[in-house]
Amino acid sequence: QVQLVESGGGLVQAGGALRLSCAASGIIFSISTMGWFRQAPGKQRELVASITRGGSTNYADSVKARFTISRDNAKNTVSLQMNSLKPEDTAVYYCSTNKYGLAYWGQGTQVTVSS
16 A cells, blocks of 8 residues: 655754655555645645656745755655744645546654744
């Protein structure tokens, strides 16, 4: 079955950095588009960044130039480097992919940015 396991969240001061990682199994990782989403309290889940099998990336306007998504096909992992963090980046961050038209999610990792 598909499993996505996130790690790397935590508490950081505004202006700081964190790196999230997601280990994937149960999919052919090298051909899968991978994404990072986030959900803040009282808000809808939103796409933060995605990366295609070919390495093309897409970012939410709110994180452009601050966050970088990358993938390691040899390790079946996707990462999100988050720099210049702001309090509004506080949320639970989820790794996601889809297989045969179904969306799969990790359990989420909390990122809290203090002002």
